[in-house]
Amino acid sequence: xxxxxxxxxxxxxxxxxxxxxxxxxxxxxxxxxxxxxxxxxxxxxxxxxxxxxxxxxxxxxxxxxxxxxxxxxxxxxxxxxxxxxxxxxxxxxxxxxxxxxxxxxxxxxxxxxxxxxxxxxxxxxxxxxxxxxxxxxxxxxxxxxxxxxxxxxxxxxxxxxxxxxxxxxxxxxxxxxxxxxxxxxxxxxxxxxxxxxxxxxxxxxxxxxxxxxxxxxxxxxxxxxxxxxxxxxxxxxxxxxxxxxxxxxxxxxxxxxx
Numbered sequence: 001x002x003x004x005x006x007x008x009x010x011x012x013x014x015x016x017x018x019x020x021x022x023x024x025x026x027x028x029x030x031x032x033x034x035x036x037x038x039x040x041x042x043x044x045x046x047x048x049x050x051x052x053x054x055x056x057x058x059x060x061x062x063x064x065x066x067x068x069x070x071x072x073x074x075x076x077x078x079x080x081x082x083x084x085x086x087x088x089x090x091x092x093x094x095x096x097x098x099x100x101x102x103x104x105x106x107x108x109x110x111x112x113x114x115x116x117x118x119x120x121x122x123x124x125x126x127x128x129x130x131x132x133x134x135x136x137x138x139x140x141x142x143x144x145x146x147x148x149x150x151x152x153x154x155x156x157x158x159x160x161x162x163x164x165x166x167x168x169x170x171x172x173x174x175x176x177x178x179x180x181x182x183x184x185x186x187x188x189x190x191x192x193x194x195x196x197x198x199x200x201x202x203x204x205x206x207x208x209x210x211x212x213x214x215x216x217x218x219x220x221x222x223x224x225x226x227x228x229x230x231x232x233x234x235x236x237x238x239x240x241x242x243x244x245x246x247x248x249x250x251x252x253x254x255x256x257x258x
Contacts, residue, residue: 025053026091027072036068036080037061054088061085062109067198076102076116076124081198081243084109089127093118103127110143110243112198115156123160126151130179131163138171141194145247151177154191176250183253194246 029036029052036048039059046052048060054070062068062080070078073093080086085107093100098117102124115124115137123134126142131149133142138156142149153159153175160169161177168181174191176183 024055026056026088026093027054027070028052029054029068030071030077031067031069033067035063035066037063056088056090058088059085060088069199072102072116074098074100074102074116074118076119077114078104079112079114079198081110081194083243084111086111106142106144108144110141110194110198110246112139112141112154112195114139120157131161133177134160134162141191143247143250148251149179150250152186152191152194153177190249197243197246 029048038048039045041057087105090103105127120137126133128144128149133151136157139154141152158171163179174185
């Protein structure tokens, strides 16, 4: 289970471990279970533990059993699922003016992004080998494997994807964007499954972790979740699920109809 970020911020933002001498810290490791690996530009790969500093253009990877959460200076947070690799392409932030930019690449796996100060003013950008996702003031899930990108909107203002020169956007909770555009939406149970894979099971059992924004993605005023009466299979992953199982689920296009 991830520790509450509020308890970690004062110490984490002041810490920087094993950084290259010329590097400027852009963020901190807020949780690492059991460990993450980081490779700063021009430096050797290192173990990222709680409190480790992060720099621009650093590659961060989780193992098959690992996951972690990164905290940035504008209070953006990034959570990594097992078997995930990202590159922190750019992070520029001026606390005085609130201006800057956020950009990172997902080369494999899955992540959750919770926007901070910067993404409320302009899009934070997550790129994969096949798409670019713009996130404005929102919490989203982004998954990439085998040439296919999936972006799932959790809460906030909006999320857009650009792939093959075409842009599609959604602000519907549970809405799914792929390389081909808007694909429909998934149930809150499915979001909870992915988030528990990324964050671990919430303390006390049941429910979702703090800040996930997961709730019923289809409130009563929006009508039925499916025009043909489909229901989400709550037992699709039984008691043991993996990122592979989630990708298989998505690749079957098991989405609710509008």
